[in-house]
Amino acid sequence: MLKKSIILFENNGFDLSGIKENINLQCRGVRKKIDGYYQVIDDNNFDLNEENNYRYYPNREIHKIVISSKIDNGLRAAETLIHELCHAVQYELHGYDCQPHGKEFKAIAFSVGLDGSRPTTTPALPVLEAQIEEWEVELGTYPHPVSMPKKMKILEVIGSFVLNLFFLLYLIFIVGSVSIIIYNVYEYFLG
Numbered sequence: 001m002l003k004k005s006i007i008l009f010e011n012n013g014f015d016l017s018g019i020k021e022n023i024n025l026q027c028r029g030v031r032k033k034i035d036g037y038y039q040v041i042d043d044n045n046f047d048l049n050e051e052n053n054y055r056y057y058p059n060r061e062i063h064k065i066v067i068s069s070k071i072d073n074g075l076r077a078a079e080t081l082i083h084e085l086c087h088a089v090q091y092e093l094h095g096y097d098c099q100p101h102g103k104e105f106k107a108i109a110f111s112v113g114l115d116g117s118r119p120t121t122t123p124a125l126p127v128l129e130a131q132i133e134e135w136e137v138e139l140g141t142y143p144h145p146v147s148m149p150k151k152m153k154i155l156e157v158i159g160s161f162v163l164n165l166f167f168l169l170y171l172i173f174i175v176g177s178v179s180i181i182i183y184n185v186y187e188y189f190l191g
C-alpha cells in the first residue's frame, strides 16, 4: 500500500525521492482517538544495513507514520496513509512554516485525490476511492502484514537463542558425562 501510495504522489507531480527511503511505517495502537499520525524524527545517524554492518547516514530524518491498528478496512487505512504522506510532503516542501492542516496541506491532499475541505479527516474522493479499491484487489484485504518483517526477525532471534541454549545444555551434558567416566576410571585403578 505504501509503494502504491508513493507512486500516486509521484504521478501527481510530487518528488518523494528525498523521503521515500526514510519512511518508517508502523501499524499499531494509538492512545488518542485518531486514525494515525505523522512525525519527523532525527535518526541517530547509524543504522544496520543488510549485511549487518553499521552504516553512517549524515543527519537523516525519518518520516514516521503510524496507522492505528484499530482500523480494519483497507479504504480507511489507505486514506490515513495518504493523509499522513501529505504531511510528509508538506514538511518536505514547507518545513514547519505552515499550519498542519492549512491551505498548503489542503492543496496537496486535493492533488492526490483526498477531500481536503475537511479539517482533519480527509476521505478519498471517488476517483481515489476507486483506485484504492483496485489496490485492494491486487494486494488482498486489509490488514496486510505490515509489521511482519519485524515480527519475523524477533522470532528468528528467539529461535536461534533456543537453539544455542540446547547446544549449551548438550555441551554441559557431554562434559559432565566425560568427567564422571574419567572420575570412575581413576577411582577404579587407583582407589
Ligand SMILES: [Zn+2]
Binding pocket: 083, 087, 100, 101, 120
Ligand atoms: Zn493530519
